[in-house]
Amino acid sequence: MSTRERKPRTRRAKSNSEININNNLNVSSSIQSQIEASHIQFDDTSNLFNEKACSYLNEQTLNFLKQAGRQQNEELERLMNEFEFEYDASDYLPEDEEDTYADYLPIEYENENANEYENEYEYEGEGEEFDFEFDDEGSEGSEDEEDEEEDLFDDIDLPEEYEYEYITEPEDEFENEYEELEKVYEELEKEYEELANEYEELEETTTRNLVSHHLDEDENIASMSMQHVTNDVLTDLEAGYSNTSIAGSPLESVNYGKVLSIKDGVVHASGLETVCFGELVCFNNQKDILGLVLTLRRKTVEIVMLSNEKTIQIGDSIYRMEDNSGNMGCFPTVKVGYEVLGKHINVFGHVLNEEDLSTHDLLSYYYLTNETRSVFKKAPGIISREPVTYPFYTGIQLIDAFFPIGCGQRELLIGDKFTGKTTMAITAILNQKETNKELIYPIHHDERLTNFIKKEHVFCIYAGIGQRRSSILRVYNVLKKENAMNYTCIVSSTSSCKAALQYLTPYVGTAIGEYFMEKGHNAFIVYDDLTNHAVAYRQMALLLRRPPGREAFPGDIFYIHSSLLERSAQMNKNLGGGSLTSFPIIETQCGDVSSYIPTNVISITDGQIYLDSNLFNKGIRPAIHVGLSVSRVGSSAQNVSIKSVSRKLKIQMSDFNKLVGSTSINTDVDPALANIISIGLRLREIFKQRNPRPFYQQIMIGYSSAAGFTNKISPHFITLYYKLLFNQAFTRQLISKFELNFKQKELLYVCEYLARVHPFNNLYDFYFKVFPIEKLKDILQFDYFLSRYSKIFFAQFQPRLDKFLKRKKALFV
Structure with a gap:
């Protein structure tokens, strides 16, 4: 009876090695996903934090990658060592069933010890399939025995997770799979090296950024502040988050802070590691509650409030702001343009x-x-x-x-309180009305002001610093009444405003003036005035605990004023x-200019005009003290006609100032001295205006x-003398009565025509600005006209x- 040789069926169980391999592949894929997530996370957050945080983040992330690579390497080496030995068959049996090797043997060996055949099992698979090979004696038997053997295998019931199949795989399949594992390991190694190189490059770039931004390199403080940041980032990376929440997390400490204390309008805050002075x-996160950073310390910053400090409390959040271009870090700015003309604005x-x-003006x-x-x-x-030439x-x-x-x-107006400093400055603004006459009307007709702008126009800014509300209102009403607000902008901060707002007021006005200067205008x-500005800055400095100097002013008060006034220039x-021409005003105490x-x-400044309270x-x-006033650079820009005229007036005025005390003496005075005194008194009345x-x-x-020509005119009537001279109707009567003999008849006809068609002042204003006085007195015969008029008067x-x-x-008597 022939025997049928057949390899027994074996169940195919998921071995430990297979589970380890799958786990290893899962670990490698998870590591790779975490690496990618960390790379994405780093890219997303690199723009939000400062460069120092990025450098420490790179170091921690790189250490995490190295540790993951070492674990992967150890796991693969362990698997390779396992495959060098034969696996124990007991490892492939289910733990919850009490099966023995006898269940897998022919029935004739059922009652025998299965351990005797343990050494006869030969492994023929890749860790997941194996065969049982028996000797020739065990394979011989009758057909009945073979049938009983088949029935034995059919009656065995195993769990569904185990599969039964005949072994048909080749013996070299394990070697192929081992080679595939080696390829996977090499690919993972290459990916790890590439990622490590990328992080090294990122670390170099962040180091260069640190050097370029001149950041402090205090390792102790940086490690303490950044340890929490790196820990939280690594926690998010291990959890597999692709996007990390920024608000309220320690990652925000570079652009985020907390209020530690509030006192006298000064806020002490922590955080804000990248904030600038x-x-x-x-x-x-409310844009209407603002503060100005004026002190930077190692762990804290000091912020001066620009709004009411009662709206904030200890523990409130502080955020850096973005500028108009979207970059982090917002510095004080102001709107500029021709639309600011006619407006009265505050610092904001x-x-x-x-x-x-x-409505048209407000919308524009x-x-x-x-x-x-x-x-x-x-x-x-x-x-x-x-150079100043105009x-x-x-x-x-x-x-x-x-x-x-x-x-x-830059001409300084200096004097005691109530001596006419502001009046003199407002007079200078009103004097530009003739130059800006095209700008007086268009605002009332809802037309765009830019349609009337010319290069020769002079735009004015009045910066009221710490003034009373009534004073600011009086200035505004005067300018509005004279139609001067059409080419003027008022920037004010009253005495009730915070010191920080008074400190910013002149800078806001200068920024508006610089816009017109860069557009080619004057x-x-x-x-009005810089004394209040200095007092406001002194108040801020004392609250910030800065060391006081002379008169309790801080040491940089000179820099504050010089940096402000140096922005006035001729481009x-x-x-x-x-x-940009500037009139800074300084108030003295009892005439003390020292x-x-x-x-x-x-x-x-380039000169000063001193106003004397005694003259006032x-x-x-105006109560201008001629002896203490000076202009250092203006003479080079003075008109030729007025320069030649004023040269003799200066001599007459200086002679009068020397003899001004002798008028009170009752004794007889020399006729020459009396003539000098009379001329000086006449000039004093002339200069009153x-x-x-x-x-x-x-x-x-x-x-x-x-x-x-006015030597015979009494000083009491000199004002009336010039009022009649500049009266348009009276002057025309004189011209027609005197019958001036012009050297050329054409000039007579032209002058008469212009005097009738155009206003008299415009005609002469044009002549005197274009031609020197030596030519005009011959052409227009001033000597003859003035001599005849003086005799008649x-x-x-x-x-x-x-x-x-x-x-x-x-x-009255």
């Missing part, structure tokens, strides 16, 4: 005179004005400047004749040729006084006026 921050750019403006300011300018800007350099007329004859000012000059700004033609702030500003009390207004004078009137007054008007004054005195 002079940067704006907001509280509780909010319009305060909305009731006086039309809030929605059409998109250009902003930084409040703190570096002054122009020497290369971009130009005159700036203030309308005050004593200043334009004796202390001329040029475009781009701009004029008044700082060269390549940069537009614009200019105190700290006055001496500082005097040394910074005598009724001499309440309103700005046109340029041609200054020339006529100066020339007539210097040439001696002395012979006809002055006697009548004397009688009128005597009667008036008699009535």
Whole structure:
């Protein structure tokens, strides 16, 4: 009877090695996903944190990758060592069943010890299949025995997770799978090396950024502050998060802080590791609650509040802000443009005179004005400047004749309280009305102001620093009444405002003036006054615990004023040729010009005009002290005609100041001295003025006084003398009565035509600005005209006026 040789069926169980291999592949895939997640996470957060945080993050992430690679390497080595030995068959049996080797043997071996055949099993698979080979004796038997053997195998019931199959795989299959594992291991090694190289490059770039940004490299503080950051990032990476939540996490400490204490408008805060000096921050993510960073320490910063500090509490959040371009870090800015003209704004750019403006003006300011300018800007350099050569007329004859000012000059107005400093500055603004006459009307017709802009226009800014509300309102009403608000912008902070707002006010006004300067226009700004500005900065410095110096002012008060006033300049033609002229105002105490702030500003500016309280009390207004006032650079920009006229007036005025005390002596005075005194008294009356004078009137007054045409006119009537001279109707009567003999008849016809068609002041203003006085007196025959007019006034008007004054005195007696 032939025997049928057949290999017994074996169950195919998932071996430990297979489970380990699968686990290893899962681990490698999870490691790879974590590496990718960490790479993505690093890219997402690298823009949100500072470079120092990125460097420490790279180190921690790289260590994590190295540790994962070592675990992977050890696991693969362990698997390779396992495959060198034969596997124990008991490892492939289920743990919950009590099967023995006898269940898998023929029935004739059932009652025998299965351990005797344990050594006869030969492994023929890859760790997942095996065979049982028996000797020839065990394979011989009858057909009945074989049938019983088949029945035995059919009756065995095993769990469904185990499969039964005949072994048909080749013996070299294990070697192929081993080679595949080696390839997978090599690929993972290459990926690990590539990722390690990428992180090394990122570490180098962050190091370069650290050097470029000049960050502090205090390793102890950085490690303490960044340890929490790296731990949280690695936790998110291990958890498999692709996007990490930023708000409220320690990752935000570079752009986020907490309020530690609040005292006297100064906030002490932690965090904000990348904040800069002079940067704006907001509280509780509300853009209307702002603060200005003015002190940087190792662990804390000090912030001066720009709004009410009662709205915040200890523990509130502080956030850095983004600028208009989307970059982190917002510094104080202000809206600039032609639309700011006619507006009264505060430091934040909010319009305060909305009731006086039309809807068109408000919409154009809030929605059409998109250009902003930084409040703190570096002054122009020497290369971009130009010498002062173009005159700036203030309308005050004593200043334009004796202390001329040029475009781009910084002239200091200094004096005691209530001596006319603000009035003098407002007079200079009103004097630009003739130059800006095209800008007076278009605002009322809802037309765009830019359609009327010309390069020769002079735009004015009034910066009221710590003034009373009534003073600011009075200035606004004067400018509005004279139609000067059409070319003027008022920036104010009252005395009730915070010291930080008073500190920012002159910088805001200067930024607006610089816009017009860069557009090629001549701009004029008044700082009223820098004494209040210095007091506000001193208050901030003392609250910030900065060491006080002379008069308790901080050591950098000179830099504060110099950096502000140096921004006034005359730009060269390549940069537009614009200019910014400034009138800083300083208030003295009892005429003391030797105190700290006055001496500082005097040394910074290009001249000063000193207003004397004694002259003011005598009724001499403007109360300019000729001996203490000076203009250092304006003479080079002075008009030729007024320079030749004022040269003789200066000599006459200086002689009078030497003899001014002798008028009170009752003794007889030498006729020559009496003549000098009478000329000086006449000049004193001439220089008294309440309103700005046109340029041609200054020339006529100066020339007539210097040439001696008014020597017979009493000082009491000199004002009336010039009022009649500049009366348009009266002057036309004189021209027709005198029948002036012009050398050329054509000039007579032209002058008569222009005098009838155009206003008289425009005609002469044009002549005196273009032609020197030496040519004009011959062409227009000033000598003949003034001599005839002086004789008529002395012979006809002055006697009548004397009688009128005597009667008036008699009535009072």
